[in-house]
Amino acid sequence: MTIISAEPVTGGTEYHSGRLGQRHLLMLLLFFGCICKQATRVGLSVAMVAMVKPPIALNITLQYTDVACPQNLPPPSNGSELQLLPVPWIIFARDSPSVHPRISHEERQYILTSLGRRQSQYANPKRRRLPIxxxxxxxxxxxxxxxxxxxxxxxxxxxxxxxxxxxxxxxxxxxxxxxxxxxxxxxxxxxxxxxxxxxxxxxxxxxxxxxxxxxxxxxxxxxxxxxxxxxxxxxxxxxxxxxxxxxxxxxxxxxxxxxxxxxxxxxxxxxxxxxxxxxxxxxxxxxxxxxxxxxxxxxxxxxxxxxxxxxxxxxxxxxxxxxxxxxxxxxxGSAEKQPWDPTVAAASSAKVAVTRQEGTMDKKEADLEEKVTFIDNPS
Structure with a gap:
């Protein structure tokens, strides 16, 4: 929910973060998706109770005991829900801003710049395979x-x-x-x-x-x-x-x-x-x-x-x-970015390379640092 301040985009123009765009439409779809999810879960739970518990006659009055409580007896009713959310989601959602057909150039650049990534990284998402x-x-x-x-x-x-x-x-x-x-x-x-x-x-x-x-x-x-x-x-x-x-x-x-x-x-x-x-x-x-x-x-x-x-x-x-x-x-618990995060690993790799080039780190120390950085995380 953090609002990122407007940053300059290609062409010298400035895109304001409050301007409505495709990302807001996707958030709206996510919002309705969450409503449908919760409503379905609660509805199924109530429906299961209705199916497995036989109705109690209205002329029966339960007294208070240590086992159960008196009845609350308003008349029962049924309801239904209709979910059409997948249709607009299929139409409007895409894997990344770079491949979205309806997003404006300014909004695309704003999103990618705010994320700190270049557009080329998402030009073909299928080719982008991060080592885990x-x-x-x-x-x-x-x-x-x-x-x-x-x-x-x-x-x-x-x-x-x-x-x-x-x-x-x-x-x-x-x-x-x-x-x-x-x-x-x-x-x-x-x-x-x-x-x-x-x-x-x-x-x-x-x-x-x-x-x-x-x-x-x-x-x-x-x-x-x-x-x-x-x-x-x-x-x-x-x-x-x-x-x-x-x-x-x-x-x-x-x-x-x-x-x-x-x-x-x-x-x-x-x-x-x-x-x-x-x-x-x-x-x-x-x-x-x-x-x-x-x-x-x-x-x-x-x-x-x-x-x-x-x-x-x-x-x-x-x-x-x-x-x-x-x-x-x-x-x-910790919210610190971990050393095995690809961006941290890449920065550590660059630091090792620069330090080794400048000669301020001996070969054994550099090899050890590089091994720690890239263990189970090869480039």
Whole structure:
């Protein structure tokens, strides 16, 4: 979200960063894509609850016990969504600014200049193959810290995403209609709060109030701790449906802090290899989409499984994951660009060459420096 000041482009003209262009259209498509993704996830969770739980007759009244809570019985309803996002995405999206047929020359130069790359690097993206230093990546402690943070966050995220409708239906006894609205509410709050979070993070960085590493660790740490506290509160909320739903909204809402936290740690460590790192981290974290619902299902399965006590255990496990992730990322996380990033490696290589040419470094020292620089990262 950092706004890059206007820089001169070819021809002596100046392109203002606020001018609307193709990049804004792509961001709009991404925005709607995120909405569709979240809506589909929540909708599927609510639909599964509706399919597996038989309807309760309206003339039945449940009394409060330590197992379940009184019913909330507004009439149920059904809904549907239509997603046409792939069509404009196929029409307007391209791999890079250099091959986009509708982007203006000024905007293309602005983007490439802002990224610090020459247009020739993207003239034919298929020919551009960066070497990936796998061994050095997996020897980096900061990378494992972000993997732990990813795993911890996704455990809580998928616990809430897949089990919130079940909890609202079986414990708080909300109808399908109300269940759908309440299940979507936390993600609406998160969406709104993201805008303020990234602006705050950008302000702290541009005014040099925090370093990048401190900002990432602080925002993710605060997010994880507050989320854990809210989940513990949900466990003790019992049949107070208003308190339980409010805490669940807080649980998901404060996760927006990660938008300026560890989410950006991949690009901080290596802008050139961010896609590879995100793929590794997201792939590892997404395994919790299988594990977290499985654990919740085991704990709440069978007769009497959907009890307040069993759900308390489900929420406490997720809270423990968040606290563990907060500690690990705070201690071992880093937003420093790593030595194996291709741009850093290239700069180190150039430094070795210049130093060797000037004769200020003996041959053994230069060979050692070059070996360290290019191990598992050949040019």
């Amino acid at each position: 230093p796998w061994k050095r990546i997996f020897r980096t402690g900061a990378f494992y810290a972000i993997l732990v943070a990813e795993f911890a966050h996704n455990w809580g995220y998928y616990t809430i995403l897949t089990n919130l409708p079940t909890y609202l239906s079986n414990i708080q006894h909300y109808s399908i209609k109300k269940n759908g609205l309440l299940s979507a509410l936390p993600y609406l709050v998160r969406w709104i709060s993201v805008f303020f979070v990234v602006l705050l993070g950008d302000c702290l960085l541009t005014r040099k109030i925090m370093s990048v590493s401190l900002l990432r660790s602080t925002f993710s740490g605060v997010s994880f701790v507050l989320t854990a506290a809210a989940l513990i509160g949900v466990g003790y909320a019992g049949c107070d449906s208003t308190l339980a739903v409010s805490l669940l909204v807080v649980t998901v809402g404060v996760q927006s802090l990660n938008s300026s936290g560890y989410f950006l740690g991949y690009a901080d460590m290596s802008p050139e290899l961010a896609g590879v790192l995100v793929g590794l981290g997201n792939g590892f974290g997404t395994t919790t989409g299988i594990l977290a619902p499985l654990v919740a299902g085991v704990l709440t399965n069978g007769p009497g499984g959907h009890s307040i006590q069993n759900w308390k255990i489900v929420f406490f496990i997720a809270a423990g994951m968040y606290l563990f992730g907060a500690v690990i990322y705070w201690v071992f």
